[in-house]
Amino acid sequence: MALWTKDTQVLIVGLGLMGGSYARALKKQGFHVTAITRSQSSIDYALAEGFIDRGYTEVSEESVSSADAVIFSLYPGALLPWIEAHQHLFKPGVKITDVTGVKTCVVYDIQRILRKDVEFIGAHPMAGKETSGVESSDERIFAKANYIVVPTEQNTAEGIAWCKELGTLLGVRKISELSPEEHDEMIGFVSQLTHCIAVCLMTCKDNEHLVDYTGDSFHDLTRIARINDRMWSELFLLNREALLEQMDLFMEEFKDLRAMLEAGDVDGMRGKMQLSTKRRSLFDR
Amino acid sequence: MALWTKDTQVLIVGLGLMGGSYARALKKQGFHVTAITRSQSSIDYALAEGFIDRGYTEVSEESVSSADAVIFSLYPGALLPWIEAHQHLFKPGVKITDVTGVKTCVVYDIQRILRKDVEFIGAHPMAGKETSGVESSDERIFAKANYIVVPTEQNTAEGIAWCKELGTLLGVRKISELSPEEHDEMIGFVSQLTHCIAVCLMTCKDNEHLVDYTGDSFHDLTRIARINDRMWSELFLLNREALLEQMDLFMEEFKDLRAMLEAGDVDGMRGKMQLSTKRRSLFDR
Numbered sequence: 001m002a003l004w005t006k007d008t009q010v011l012i013v014g015l016g017l018m019g020g021s022y023a024r025a026l027k028k029q030g031f032h033v034t035a036i037t038r039s040q041s042s043i044d045y046a047l048a049e050g051f052i053d054r055g056y057t058e059v060s061e062e063s064v065s066s067a068d069a070v071i072f073s074l075y076p077g078a079l080l081p082w083i084e085a086h087q088h089l090f091k092p093g094v095k096i097t098d099v100t101g102v103k104t105c106v107v108y109d110i111q112r113i114l115r116k117d118v119e120f121i122g123a124h125p126m127a128g129k130e131t132s133g134v135e136s137s138d139e140r141i142f143a144k145a146n147y148i149v150v151p152t153e154q155n156t157a158e159g160i161a162w163c164k165e166l167g168t169l170l171g172v173r174k175i176s177e178l179s180p181e182e183h184d185e186m187i188g189f190v191s192q193l194t195h196c197i198a199v200c201l202m203t204c205k206d207n208e209h210l211v212d213y214t215g216d217s218f219h220d221l222t223r224i225a226r227i228n229d230r231m232w233s234e235l236f237l238l239n240r241e242a243l244l245e246q247m248d249l250f251m252e253e254f255k256d257l258r259a260m261l262e263a264g265d266v267d268g269m270r271g272k273m274q275l276s277t278k279r280r281s282l283f284d285r
Numbered sequence: 286m287a288l289w290t291k292d293t294q295v296l297i298v299g300l301g302l303m304g305g306s307y308a309r310a311l312k313k314q315g316f317h318v319t320a321i322t323r324s325q326s327s328i329d330y331a332l333a334e335g336f337i338d339r340g341y342t343e344v345s346e347e348s349v350s351s352a353d354a355v356i357f358s359l360y361p362g363a364l365l366p367w368i369e370a371h372q373h374l375f376k377p378g379v380k381i382t383d384v385t386g387v388k389t390c391v392v393y394d395i396q397r398i399l400r401k402d403v404e405f406i407g408a409h410p411m412a413g414k415e416t417s418g419v420e421s422s423d424e425r426i427f428a429k430a431n432y433i434v435v436p437t438e439q440n441t442a443e444g445i446a447w448c449k450e451l452g453t454l455l456g457v458r459k460i461s462e463l464s465p466e467e468h469d470e471m472i473g474f475v476s477q478l479t480h481c482i483a484v485c486l487m488t489c490k491d492n493e494h495l496v497d498y499t500g501d502s503f504h505d506l507t508r509i510a511r512i513n514d515r516m517w518s519e520l521f522l523l524n525r526e527a528l529l530e531q532m533d534l535f536m537e538e539f540k541d542l543r544a545m546l547e548a549g550d551v552d553g554m555r556g557k558m559q560l561s562t563k564r565r566s567l568f569d570r
Contacts, residue, residue: 229558273514
């Protein structure tokens with residue numbers, strides 16, 4: 001039995017890049033989509049583009065109580081206060097998920113305060129763009145994305161299945177399951193650490209005069225250095241311990257390579273390069 | 286007056302990825318191309334593909350003395366010994382260039398020992414691939430490349446013009462001029478440092494189980510982690526001082542960001558991200 005049916009009413013809270021992309025994908029699937037977001041111009045844009053049916057700039061009973069499925073696409077710090085303030089408006093049995101890029105600090109707190117007749121299942125669609133805002137939204141960002149469902153012991157089998165089905169509806173490449181802790185260590189390494197590195201490559205040296213000399217390598221390593229500073233600084237702080245650990249791992253290795261270079265240890269450097277080459281080849285499937 | 290004419294006989298010493306790509310490009314332009322390289326199978330391949338006219342596994346008078354233009358595409362350490370051993374075979378007036386990715390340690394030594402009736406003008410085509418060998422050669426790698434001519438006070442205006450004309454014949458995107466020292470600082474930053482970072486990202490953590498979770502960010506930052514360990518360790522050592530300096534610049538910045546994260550200094554982190562975003566936007570022309 002499909003958990004999502006053509007009658008499922010979807011509410012998206014926060015209509016930016018991700019919220020807008022969810023709205024586009026779900027509207028294409030034929031769902032009725034309502035959005036709550038601060039800016040009237042975002043609502044006007046989404047209505048004009050036809051990927052939401054209704055939009056509200058304020059939380060009201062009318063805007064919340066008809067939803068069967070709620071997707072939070074807010075900055076991480078805004079999620080818990082929203083639920084504390086407005087959860088009395090939820091229809092009993094509603095299922096809720098999010099798109100937050102950090103999990104340990106979000107999932108447990110929400111599940112602890114949430115009404116017992118509704119269920120929150122955390123999820124992280126590993127999709128994005130360098131640009132933000134609803135005008136950048138695009139349902140095609142999901143086609144190459146890993147979609148990670150992050151359940152806890154509080155979740156039901158039905159809730160987890162519902163959340164995975166949402167991934168299928170979005171058209172993601174792969175759906176998987178991790179615990180909040182596993183998720184945060186992984187994301188600290190593959191996403192947050194890489195953003196730290198890209199930023200530092202751009203800020204460590206006045207490199208504007210180097211524009212003419214940068215080849216593919218420098219371009220690749222700094223593409224993500226164009227960054228939403230408000231969102232990423234918040235995500236870094238929310239995952240502080242895990243990210244500090246990944247930064248230290250990287251820094252120790254980098255110091256090690258530096259010492260080899262200083263000492264003229266060719267075999268040591270070649271050993272690292274060989275390991276790197278072997279591991280990286282697994283990623284080019 | 287064109288310095289390269291249809292009668293110019295080209296000799297390529299070292300028929301690997303770069304030498305093969307030069308041969309392909311120059312053969313397409315109608316030049317007579319001779320190659321000297323160690324492996325008979327590389328010669329057989331290039332002859333069968335039709336991008337050289339003659340190939341030799343040994344240096345001989347016949348193979349060298351007919352050349353008007355010589356392009357060295359050897360490992361950096363092999364260049365000076367080759368010239369010391371065989372420069373008596375050069376035709377008077379021959380012009381010589383190279384493809385070496387480091388310059389200070391190569392250019393001055395060659396010019397010091399070189400016969401006074403021939404001219405060496407260093408060049409660095411910033412093109413490449415993750416794979417090596419003549420079978421990977423492809424003249425299309427030049428279309429997006431920066432081609433840097435690296436003259437010294439020893440060079441003549443004609444020699445420099447000849448070397449730039451070679452860049453035009455290869456079809457590069459942009460031709461520029463730097464001193465050997467400027468070149469090596471620049472390449473230490475935009476190319477060697479980025480390769481150090483990519484390698485360390487792959488070696489600092491056993492990440493094979495993360496294949497399923499890596500998105501575009503991690504893929505971009507580690508594409509160049511598949512690396513020719515013999516060539517790159519040699520290039521790193523030949524540019525040791527400049528590269529150590531760039532590694533230290535990066536490491537100080539990375540430590541600084543780490544300290545901000547540990548201290549919860551949101552404004553500091555956002556400041557770095559804003560600078561990074563501003564600078565990186567210049568690179569997306």
